[in-house]
Amino acid sequence: MLMLSMFLLAHGDDDFCYxxxxxxxxxxxxxxxxxxxxxDSHHSPINLDHQLMKNDSLDSLNLxxxxxxxxxxxxxxxxxxxxxxxxxxxxxxSGGGLPGTYRTIQLHFHWGSVSSNGSEHTLDHLRFPMEMHxxxxxSTHPNLTSALEDPTGIAVLGIFVDVTYLHNENxxxxxxxxxxxxxxxxxxxxxxFPLVNLLPQNNLTxxxxxxxxxxxxxxxxxVLWTVYEVPVYISxxxxxxxxxxxxxxxxxxxxxxxxxDNYRHIHPTYGRSVYASKDAKLLTxxxxxxxxxxxxxxxxxxxxxxxLGKPLSSKGLFTPRTMxxxxxx
Ligand SMILES: *[C@@H]1O[C@H](CO)[C@@H](O)[C@H](O)[C@H]1NC(C)=O
Ligand SMILES: *[C@@H]1O[C@H](CO)[C@@H](O)[C@H](O)[C@H]1NC(C)=O
Ligand SMILES: *[C@@H]1O[C@H](CO)[C@@H](O)[C@H](O)[C@H]1NC(C)=O
Ligand SMILES: *[C@@H]1O[C@H](CO)[C@@H](O)[C@H](O)[C@H]1NC(C)=O
Ligand SMILES: *[C@@H]1O[C@H](CO)[C@@H](O)[C@H](O)[C@H]1NC(C)=O
Ligand SMILES: [Zn+2]
Numbered sequence: 386m387l388m389l390s391m392f393l394l395a396h397g398d399d400d401f402c403y404x405x406x407x408x409x410x411x412x413x414x415x416x417x418x419x420x421x422x423x424x425d426s427h428h429s430p431i432n433l434d435h436q437l438m439k440n441d442s443l444d445s446l447n448l449x450x451x452x453x454x455x456x457x458x459x460x461x462x463x464x465x466x467x468x469x470x471x472x473x474x475x476x477x478x479s480g481g482g483l484p485g486t487y488r489t490i491q492l493h494f495h496w497g498s499v500s501s502n503g504s505e506h507t508l509d510h511l512r513f514p515m516e517m518h519x520x521x522x523x524s525t526h527p528n529l530t531s532a533l534e535d536p537t538g539i540a541v542l543g544i545f546v547d548v549t550y551l552h553n554e555n556x557x558x559x560x561x562x563x564x565x566x567x568x569x570x571x572x573x574x575x576x577x578f579p580l581v582n583l584l585p586q587n588n589l590t591x592x593x594x595x596x597x598x599x600x601x602x603x604x605x606x607x608v609l610w611t612v613y614e615v616p617v618y619i620s621x622x623x624x625x626x627x628x629x630x631x632x633x634x635x636x637x638x639x640x641x642x643x644x645x646d647n648y649r650h651i652h653p654t655y656g657r658s659v660y661a662s663k664d665a666k667l668l669t670x671x672x673x674x675x676x677x678x679x680x681x682x683x684x685x686x687x688x689x690x691x692x693l694g695k696p697l698s699s700k701g702l703f704t705p706r707t708m709x710x711x712x713x714x
Pocket of ligand 4: 527528530531
């Protein structure tokens with residue numbers, strides 16, 4: 386989740402990966418003891434299931450500066466494990482049950498491939514095509530090193546990214562810079578834009594909250610997660626720029642290896658509380674919205690068929706929420 390140059394400098398840049406047995410997420414514990422899932426119970430990502438506890442004190446977060454166009458330049462970099470957008474000063478996150486103010490430092494993405502979904506968290510076992518992480522460190526800490534020593538030193542906003550046929554103009558700044566960072570180590574500066582454009586703007590009060598970890602080494606268990614319930618959508622072409630256009634290798638490498646499926650496996654929640662915000666809809670009260678709708682449909686269908694003796698097709702009446710061009714391929 387945090388792919389900061391700091392770690393690369395401190396640990397050498399090729400000691401973790403996603404695609405080879407000796408360095409994949411199940412082996413991270415060899416080099417980074419704190420990634421060993423047996424040593425602690427606060428790992429991320431998790432599956433967000435329908436047994437979440439509703440917590441009415443969780444209302445919307447204050448996303449200060451997210452609606453402004455800041456001055457200067459931001460840097461988009463291929464760090465070999467993800468594409469990271471380092472944002473300048475001027476944004477901070479608080480409220481929504483967070484114990485303090487957190488300043489925004491960067492965002493990055495996790496994705497699958499042309500044939501697999503790659504979000505890190507799953508929503509009732511549904512894995513979305515991508516997930517974006519906006520990383521914030523508690524403002525009482527001068528640097529990341531000290532934030533990693535604080536059990537609530539980091540707050541990450543997780544946003545599911547789904548794929549549809551519509552082009553998302555709000556992702557254009559990132560989309561147009563991606564070809565310039567195809568290879569590891571490449572950087573492209575981009576003009577700042579209002580970060581709120583990348584969020585599910587109509588549904589910011591609907592989220593899940595739990596205490597977990599970084600999802601990349603050193604897997605520090607210091608993260609307060611806010612995972613938004615409603616995804617944002619990008620087009621198939623925009624999605625393809627990630628899954629078919631970003632390499633984990635340098636331009637000079639003899640073999641170019643596509644970066645894909647850069648997500649960590651799901652971890653158990655053990656005794657952790659996983660909360661749903663006041664306005665979250667899908668997974669609360671043991672009720673899953675789509676299952677409820679499907680149940681109603683099945684009841685109607687049985688009644689209908691009893692009356693008329695002929696089958697009622699479900700086509701067009703019940704379309705799964707996440708039906709996209711991708712399924713249709
Ligand atoms: C940005 O949001 C703040 C509240 O967080 C609001 O006071 C301000 O008017 C907004 N600015 C713009 C340009 O929308
Ligand atoms: C609701 O969330 C707040 C903030 O995280 C927490 O302090 C509180 O204990 C939670 N309430 C319940 C009933 O668990
Ligand atoms: C992958 O994502 C698509 C689009 O959101 C969804 O319809 C599909 O169910 C997902 N597949 C899995 C295995 O979760
Ligand atoms: C980070 O901040 C801590 C606490 O103030 C300080 O002791 C340390 O030297 C700083 N580390 C770096 C790398 O700047
Ligand atoms: C998103 O928010 C809008 C407006 O509040 C609401 O009508 C809609 O149902 C929400 N979407 C989901 C999937 O909950
Ligand atoms: Zn991440």
